[in-house]
């Protein structure tokens with residue numbers, strides 16, 4: 001189980017015209033991902049999803065808040081003490097082209113972490129070779145074909161499977177898949193998603209999916225949790241099916257109605273939820289972060305920030321003073 005409480009992160013722009021300007025990437029995010037579970041972070045570009053994923057994988061520091069892994073808070077530990085905890089969480093990068101060293105064969109790529117593991121656990125050399133083959137088979141690749149080859153000799157889908165096999169060399173408890181299929185040919189995407197789903201079922205590994213696309217979040221974990229992130233704040237959180245069929249935050253509604261497999265059906269007389277203003281990260285209003293783009297805003301939204309909670313007797317948590325129930329019809333994944 002990995003939890004986060006009040007995670008904040010502010011970046012200061014180093015160069016260019018925005019030098020010195022601060023970007024509040026995360027503004028006090030709470031999350032909990034159980035062993036073997038599935039969770040997805042969705043939100044538009046710049047909402048902070050990748051930053052949160054990198055913090056969870058131990059690749060980025062945060063300013064305040066606490067990450068707890070299997071009951072152990074990380075902040076009191078030294079970097080070296082944290083290492084074995086974060087090793088259980090492996091990041092699958094969106095770009096399998098840059099994730100693999102082009103000068104190494106797949107055999108060398110997989111053997112390096114397996115050799116280390118064999119050393120720590122006093123396993124014989126024969127274990128390394130056998131385990132590399134086993135992992136490739138697990139991710140649906142033919143070891144005889146793949147092992148002697150270099151990354152450029154494989155397709156994008158095969159490369160992403162190798163990246164997943166490499167992540168599995170350390171027997172992780174969680175895979176963080178950051179837009180893991182966005183740079184792969186459309187025809188191969190479903191195969192990679194099916195693989196992640198299969199690994200969840202077969203190995204009990206939990207999967208955190210970071211995506212723009214709620215349909216992929218739904219495919220990976222029908223039983224999973226969805227976190228809708230807007231400008232570094234979780235604005236809606238709950239069961240993926242609950243949120244897809246009945247989103248209550250106006251931002252979630254706009255997000256769902258914008259994607260091709262979901263259609264927003266507006267009731268007569270209702271204003272459409274259409275984001276109209278460009279984001280200005282430099283400006284940090286006292287009120288709701290979505291207020292300036294929200295057609296339902298009132299004076300309260302402009303002066304007070306709503307917190308995530310179960311207000312209004314809804315199944316999911318939301319951060320909105322005026323959660324609206326509107327009809328958003330979802331067509332099943334794969335039938336759009």
Ligand SMILES: Nc1ncnc2c1ncn2[C@@H]1O[C@H](COP(=O)(O)OP(=O)(O)OP(=O)(O)O)[C@@H](O)[C@H]1O
Pocket residue numbers: 011012013014023024025043044045046047048049050051052281
């Ligand atoms: N290393 C960095 N230095 C400065 N600013 C950063 C850095 N990393 C992220 N940011 C800023 O933090 C904000 C959140 O970025 P992040 O990449 O986490 O968003 P995202 O939701 O994952 O977006 P995308 O889907 O485009 O990757 C953005 O405004 C981004 O410009």
